Amino acid sequence: MSLLQINKLFISFGGIRALAGVDFHVEDGEILTVIGPNGSGKTTLFNCISGVYRPTGGEIFFRGESILGLSPDTIAAKGIARTFQNLRLFMHMDVLDNLLLGRHVKFRKNPLQAVLRIRTEEVKHREFVEEIIDFLDLQAYRQARVSDCPYGVQKRVELGRALALEPTLLLLDEPIAGLTSEEKDETAYRITEIRGRFKTTILLVEHDLRIASRLADRMVAFESGLEIAQGTPEEVQRDPNVIRAYLGEESEQKRN
């Protein structure tokens, strides 16, 4: 049984069919990369899996259990964490609080302890958060307001916030977009490291094909809300459908 199974997922906004019956699955422990041109439905897919959008039709099974139509916080509690393409951080809080919020579902919540300032839970979870801070090299920014941090750091904070949930499945929406080439390599390295260290299955959207194929065990290509190719990175990149989607068809003139 695969970790995530998506059957005939369908969603439309007005007249636009953002997902037109997507079929694919994610195996336990793998890194699966989703590629595709702009507007092909990659982010919409993420929004459906994490519960931000409610699909019009189809099925999503996580560990054999349907998660279709559940609210985002219920899905998070089941162990699916995600990052966003355009950062969605809590800008007025410091890095530490952002990471602790990532751990929100793990807290034992007792309002009385909150009012009386009994902070046993806080201390317990702080230890794990510190582990993430070390892993992502955020020590210097621990108490910095997120809005004051440079973009590369904000990107890491968002990754850290998702990791703090100790997710079974991690959805990364363009984790290296907008980074410098050094930061890109560093993040790519970290993504492979995450799998080993946190035992996480990773589904990621990426435009940089060089890094995408380096990271991926398997690749899925999307076009206009449909998956057009699946397989190893090499297979997908050689697929004529994928080449057509990215580069377009050879012109009539040239062919003659």
Add this chain to the structure above:
Amino acid sequence: MDLIESYREELQLIRKPWTRAWVGAVVSALILLPFYAPQHLTYIATIICIYAVGVQGQNILIGYTGQISFGQAGFLAIGAYTFGHLIRVGIPWPLALLGAGITAGLFGLIVGFPSLRLKGPYLAIATMGFGIAVYQIFANSELLSGGRMGLAIPKISPIFGISKITFNYYFNFAIALLFTLASYNIISSYMGRAFIAIRDNDIAAEVVGVNLTRYKLLSFAISSFYTGVQGGLYSLLIGHLEPNMFTFMETITLFVAVIIGGLASVEGSIMGAAFVILVPQLLSSYRELVPVIFGVTILIILIFEPMGLSGRWMKTRLYLRNWPFR
């Protein structure tokens, strides 16, 4: 040098010795207030303490959770009348006060429901409707409001042989202090973090696992609990209730206190409460000018110091800490 040795140490309410010293000084100055201040001033300080409770509650809702509400007068009225009726049937004041808070809190839950769908100005209008409706109900129901004569509230007699004014001050000061501590504790807990997360980015909050329904309603309930307690304390101090005390102007007063004091700041809430009480006192011979002053101050604050009095205070502290460097 500021070294922290354990996570627990970092989670203390007041960590630095210097902060401890000046907070201690301020609190002791307030405790000794009746001994050096004229009676009139002690009375005003009492009202500020009462308002500080409600403004803190509203700041949890407006400043921390980012839900604009204009229903404060409604919760205030519900708290005040619940307290009044409970104490008139002979229930002891601590229970009556708790009852006032809980009743207002329950109404807060109900009023919070639109917040699950409505945002910003739309929510403001919906809550405003609630505030005005409550006023109308009390104004038109003699059974609830005690008729034309109003509702008389029996006062509690001073203990330890101190004067009435001193007793009222200590009573309300102690309660305000308790609520202030609770505010600090709530906002630094998982709950406060969830509130701020909803304000900063509700979609991200949901995705990390914050249940929007639960925490928005919780914020409404907590803030109305505070405001309900304010109503109870106020009715006990005044000893008399009539619906005209809970018009829309009262909502504006609390809202102004939150904005001028500074959004998302407990200290700011107290400063804001002091502001809205002191200004009408200082201008007692020009009462009609008070709304004008409030309006102009809000404009000035929003343009020059969006973080309110607490923001100014933070900047002053930073300046003093770095002095003589800048």
